[in-house]
Amino acid sequence: MRALAALLLIAAGAAAAQTRYEGLCDASAAVALDARHFVVADDEHNKLSIYRRGEPRAVGELRLDKFLKTDKEADLEGSAQVGDRIYWIASHARNSAGKLREDRHRFFATQVRGATVEPVGKPYTALLADLLAAPALAQLKLADAARRAAEADGGFNIEGLAAAPDGSLLIGLRNPVPRGLAIVIPLLNPAELVDGKGPARFGSAIRLDLGGRGVRSIERVGNGYLIAAGPPADDGTFALLRWSGKPGDAPVALKVELGTLRPEALFAWPDGQLTLLSDDGGVLVGNKACKDADKAMRSFRALDFKP
Incomplete structure (x- = not known):
């Protein structure tokens, strides 16, 4: 209870600890590489950008088009680190018109190399x-x-994508949310998939009450998980919740004032600090949505939780 109370206090005071990072708007997944750097995916482009903590401009990037073998954006949405390997998952969703988009059927991994990453294995498309x-x-x-x-x-x-203690992963669905309950699916053999040894094996689905919301991001923190939850569609409210990781336990909402943030990625630093990234693709920059603005005008917001 003391740990949870401390986390609530951290969250309550976190609104003053916002940072703005430049170069992209649609931050969708991120992982800390070391104590000073993090890598972030942009769901509008097939690239990973590397930032230095607290500094607005990217210090590196990894283009993924050739590795992923995609003609259009893969719609990268989730990430999870296991050892020195980071797994990334695309939405596997149809587009807004309901058209099949096989470019979005990607699950792959990168290897951490100091303050950067490089692809490892091959993308899994099934x-x-x-x-x-x-x-x-x-x-x-x-x-x-x-x-x-x-x-x-x-x-x-x-x-959403999160690491479990045994090296398996948890896949979080934004949609569907049947009977108002979000779905989390254990992926048991992620390493085999990027080594070309399918098919994927799954554990039993877990249903979570996130207030009618789906999973936007899920991150293992300590002995449990933090979940950034949001609407299955575009309209609705967001929330941050703590979950023990046990299927029978209900998530507990944290009293966080998110304001206009649209939480899309959540990650932990080695020192225990947490950072929440906002997908600001729809935020107006002048008279244009951020994702349609000139590259020099694009940015996303990050909310830091300081222990």
């Missing part, structure tokens, strides 16, 4: 097919969801 074929997940009726647009009622959209 994760959605494996999800739909898994007997343990049949009750979720994901095949129906996967035929709909990402933000449609009951559509399919992956946005």
Whole structure:
């Protein structure tokens, strides 16, 4: 209880600790590389950008088009670190018109090399097919969801990825949210997939009450998880919740004043500090949405939680 109370106090005072980073708007997933650097994905472009903590401009980037073998954006949405390997997952969703987008069917890994990363193994493209074929997940009726647009009622959209203590991963769905409960699916063999040894194996789905919201980001912190939750579609409220990681335990909402932030990525630093990134692609810059503005005008906001 003391640890949770301390976290609540941290969150309550975190609004004054915002930083703005330049060069991209749609921050969607991130991992700390060391005590000073973090790598962030942009769901509008197939690249990873590296920033130095607290400094606005990127200090490096990794272009992924050739590695991912995609013609359009892969819609990168989640990341999780296991040892010196970072796993990344795309949305595996259809576009806003409900059109199939195979470029978004990507699960891959990068290796941490000091304050940078490099691709390792090869992208896995059959994760959605494996999800739909898994007997343990049949009750979720994901095949129906996967035929709909990402933000449609009951559509399919992956946005969260977190490491579990045993090296497996948790996949968090933004959509669907059946009966108002978010879905988290254990991925048991991530290392095998990037080594070209499919199919994917899954544990039983976990249902979480996030107040009718889906998972936007999930991060292992200490002995549990923090979840950034948001609406399955574009309109709705966001929240930050603490979850023990046990399927039968209910997440606990943290009293955080997020203001206009749209939480999309959450990660922990080696010193225990937490950073929450906002997807600011729709924020107006002059008379244009940030993602449509000149590159020099693009930026995203980060909220730091100081222990």
